[in-house]
Amino acid sequence: xxxxxxxxxxxxGAVSLGLFTLSVVxxxxxxSGRPLLVxxxxxxxxxxxxxxxxxxVFLGLHVGSLLLDPLAQLRALDVVVPFVGEFKPFxxxxxxxxxDLAVAIxxxxxxxxxxxxxVFRAVxxxxxxxxxxxxxxxxxxxxxxxxxxxxxxxxxAFGAVGAAVLWRMSAGFIxxxxxxxxxxx
Amino acid sequence: MSRTNLHIDWTRCDGRGLCTxxxxxxxxxDDWGYPLAADPSLDDKxxxxxxxxxxxxxxxxxxxxxRLALAVRRRRP
Amino acid sequence: xxTSATMAGPETGTGPGGTNRLFxxxxxxxxxxxxxxYGPLAADQAAPGLIxxxxxxxxxxxxxxxxxxxxxxxxxxxxHSAVVVANGAExxxxxxxxxxxxxxxxxxxxDGLLAAAAAVRATRLYLYTGEAGLAPVRRAVAERSxxxxxxxxxxxxxxxxxxxxxxxxxxxxxxxxPLDRTQRLSETGLRGRPTLVHxxxxxxxxxxxxxxxxxxxxxxxxxxxxxxxxxxxxxxxAVATVLEVPGDAPVEDILLAAGTEPASLSxxxxxxxxGQWTGPSGANLSASGPEPQTIRPGAGVLxxxxxxxxxxxxxxxxxxxxxxxSAGQCGPCRFGLPALATAWEQLAAGEGSPRxxxxxxxxxxxxxxxxxxxxxxxxxxxxxxxLELFAPDVRLHLAGRCNxxxxxx
Numbered sequence: 001x002x003x004x005x006x007x008x009x010x011x012x013g014a015v016s017l018g019l020f021t022l023s024v025v026x027x028x029x030x031x032s033g034r035p036l037l038v039x040x041x042x043x044x045x046x047x048x049x050x051x052x053x054x055x056x057v058f059l060g061l062h063v064g065s066l067l068l069d070p071l072a073q074l075r076a077l078d079v080v081v082p083f084v085g086e087f088k089p090f091x092x093x094x095x096x097x098x099x100d101l102a103v104a105i106x107x108x109x110x111x112x113x114x115x116x117x118x119v120f121r122a123v124x125x126x127x128x129x130x131x132x133x134x135x136x137x138x139x140x141x142x143x144x145x146x147x148x149x150x151x152x153x154x155x156x157a158f159g160a161v162g163a164a165v166l167w168r169m170s171a172g173f174i175x176x177x178x179x180x181x182x183x184x185x
Numbered sequence: 186m187s188r189t190n191l192h193i194d195w196t197r198c199d200g201r202g203l204c205t206x207x208x209x210x211x212x213x214x215d216d217w218g219y220p221l222a223a224d225p226s227l228d229d230k231x232x233x234x235x236x237x238x239x240x241x242x243x244x245x246x247x248x249x250x251x252r253l254a255l256a257v258r259r260r261r262p
Numbered sequence: 263x264x265t266s267a268t269m270a271g272p273e274t275g276t277g278p279g280g281t282n283r284l285f286x287x288x289x290x291x292x293x294x295x296x297x298x299x300y301g302p303l304a305a306d307q308a309a310p311g312l313i314x315x316x317x318x319x320x321x322x323x324x325x326x327x328x329x330x331x332x333x334x335x336x337x338x339x340x341x342h343s344a345v346v347v348a349n350g351a352e353x354x355x356x357x358x359x360x361x362x363x364x365x366x367x368x369x370x371x372x373d374g375l376l377a378a379a380a381a382v383r384a385t386r387l388y389l390y391t392g393e394a395g396l397a398p399v400r401r402a403v404a405e406r407s408x409x410x411x412x413x414x415x416x417x418x419x420x421x422x423x424x425x426x427x428x429x430x431x432x433x434x435x436x437x438x439x440p441l442d443r444t445q446r447l448s449e450t451g452l453r454g455r456p457t458l459v460h461x462x463x464x465x466x467x468x469x470x471x472x473x474x475x476x477x478x479x480x481x482x483x484x485x486x487x488x489x490x491x492x493x494x495x496x497x498x499x500a501v502a503t504v505l506e507v508p509g510d511a512p513v514e515d516i517l518l519a520a521g522t523e524p525a526s527l528s529x530x531x532x533x534x535x536x537g538q539w540t541g542p543s544g545a546n547l548s549a550s551g552p553e554p555q556t557i558r559p560g561a562g563v564l565x566x567x568x569x570x571x572x573x574x575x576x577x578x579x580x581x582x583x584x585x586x587x588s589a590g591q592c593g594p595c596r597f598g599l600p601a602l603a604t605a606w607e608q609l610a611a612g613e614g615s616p617r618x619x620x621x622x623x624x625x626x627x628x629x630x631x632x633x634x635x636x637x638x639x640x641x642x643x644x645x646x647x648x649l650e651l652f653a654p655d656v657r658l659h660l661a662g663r664c665n666x667x668x669x670x671x
Contacts (some may be wrong), residue, residue, distance in 0.1 A: 030251065033201040033218060042203040042249050117197060117253045176200060176218035183217065183601040194442040195592035196634045215628045216601070219593045230631040258444065 005069035010143060012061035014150075017138050019055035020102075021157045023048060024131050028164040033175040049109070056106045063099060091140030098134035101126050131161060188260050190232040191243045193220060197254035204246040204255060211239060234260070277474035281482050281490045281508050284367050284466050290398075293405040296369040300473060303373045305408065308472035309380035313339060316468065318476035320488040325349060325424065325461030326536070326561040328549040331468070334458060335382055337448035341456030344384040347433065348375045350391030350399075350462040351417030351424035354534040355583070356563045359492035359504045360462050364395040367466060368402035372409050374465030377472040382458055390415045390429055391462070421535070421587035425635045426459045439589045440635035463492055463562070483509025487548035491562050495520040498527060498568035507547070513557065513564065514543040522566060528666075529567045529651055533560025535580050536640025538647040539573065542566070572666040574655050577648040578603070578610035584641045595638040598629030602645065614660040622649065 026048040035041050066072040078085045083093030112120035139145040200218030212220040222230050235243050247255040278286040287299040317332040338344045352360040379387050403409040417423045418438045425440050430452050432438040451457020471479050480488040487509030496502040499522040514524040527542035537560045548556040567573050585599035602625045630642040
């Protein structure tokens with residue numbers, strides 16, 4: 001039973017991280033206002049949302065299974081308060097930070113019509129912090145965190161997010177950037 | 186014809202184009218990507234009258250708008 | 263300003279004769295000369311029946327929209343704990359009459375604010391104006407005991423600062439940007455309260471009507487545009503000046519009163535940067551009436567362009583200024599106005615292209631009516647009137663020439 005919880009904890013963590021990676025890249029694509037191949041913009045927005053929600057579900061599995069697993073030595077306090085854990089407190093603390101951010105982003109996204117665009121946007125920016133923190137947690141805390149296959153995959157994910165962020169900061173990022181620049185020239 | 190409008194809050198709208206995809210008969214995009222009433226004879230370009238058949242798509246557009254710039258509202262008498 | 267005051271004794275109960283009404287108490291009028299000229303006004307006693315009296319008077323808003331004053335007040339009076347704002351934020355660069363009014367007749371504005379507030383049973387009173395206007399108001403408030411409840415709020419020096427929703431936003435949050443409005447301010451304005459925003463000149467007229475009545479007010483002007491209004495005259499005139507003129511006055515009479523020969527002008531921009539271009543003669547400045555025999559006074563502005571100046575170049579300059587004054591909140595205004603300004607500059611510079619006119623038309627349609635406030639609409643309307651009035655110049659410019667001296671330089 002404990003073995004199963006341990007395996008579930010590790011696997012769900014990896015899946016959650018993968019989904020978060022995809023969600024960040026999709027979120028940047030949605031922000032650009034461009035459709036993707038056959039996917040129209042509103043479908044992309046829905047895919048971004050659903051993948052992010054799925055990532056949170058797997059994050060819940062990850063934390064829940066490790067809480068129940070005595071081997072993991074995870075206390076309820078560690079789930080909320082970072083850097084006070086028994087085992088690798090720093091790397092585990094990063095996971096706690098990522099969890100707190102993920103919860104904040106998910107809640108404000110689901111309630112955004114009530115909260116208004118300001119709060120929603122301000123909190124949503126934290127996604128850019130969430131992803132590297134979660135990745136560092138995976139590398140530093142994960143059993144396979146420093147294994148070759150994981151580092152390779154992590155590097156690929158880092159490349160994808162990094163490229164998306166660089167594109168996000170470029171002048172022609174917004175779909176209508178050119179006509180807008182021309183009008184204001 | 187129903188008795189609702191799609192209200193565009195221009196202070197929020199960023200022209201991301203989701204609404205124009207969901208309501209292609211009512212909205213087109215202008216030079217800068219912002220939604221433009223497809224009917225050029227409309228006096229009020231910020232409150233687009235909705236037909237009964239448009240309402241589900243309009244509600245979806247309002248829910249999905251990344252900038253929360255849309256609202257389906259009862260038309261003022 | 264004209265100071266040929268026809269003094270009226272307060273004991274007679276009749277208002278100033280002629281059209282020198284708002285400045286009848288003289289320059290920099292303090293409270294005593296104000297009282298000596300107009301007599302006292304107790305807001306609470308003036309309030310009953312004031313809205314009806316304003317309806318008979320036919321007074322329209324002097325801030326630009328020319329909406330019937332009594333209608334706004336009746337709507338606000340229907341609600342509870344109303345707010346009244348005296349709007350002296352004169353964002354329009356061609357207008358300086360509000361500033362002059364606050365400078366010389368602040369007590370009349372305060373009288374009107376107190377009377378209007380009493381009539382709609384308001385619990386909060388504000389006076390919102392630029393830095394220069396606040397100083398005389400502060401002095402005036404200190405001179406009397408009934409004005410301490412008025413809260414003074416400084417308006418920034420931007421074009422949209424005086425727009426009604428901007429006024430409410432600026433008072434509420436300190437941010438002078440227009441708001442997306444789905445309900446009328448008279449129903450839910452400042453903090454959800456019914457809110458009455460009147461231009462300071464409008465309030466000054468209310469201060470007089472509360473004393474002397476609607477019949478006196480209507481003894482100047484005409485049936486379709488009763489009373490007097492302040493007009494800021496500037497541009498190619500001897501001296502830029504503020505005149506108090508009767509409603510429905512011929513534009514050429516106002517120009518002559520400002521010391522300018524109408525024949526020396528090619529055009530006049532009436533109403534301000536959101537106004538309409540018209541010829542220097544042949545039209546009356548009136549809040550209502552058929553066009554082109556009447557032209558809307560807007561915020562009370564006449565901007566004269568001499569025969570030697572190019573109206574298209576003047577318009578292009580105004581377009582660039584108005585584009586720079588977009589608050590940048592609403593996309594079609596933020597991008598449409600600069601695009602329009604660029605096209606106008608090409609037209610003014612004589613960069614003839616057959617596509618320029620259709621492009622101006624198209625950009626105008628893309629921009630007007632698509633913003634939280636009327637800045638884009640007013641700008642496009644003004645530009646359209648320029649194309650109409652300067653049609654012969656437009657043809658020359660499209661052919662690469664300008665028939666005015668400073669052609670395309």
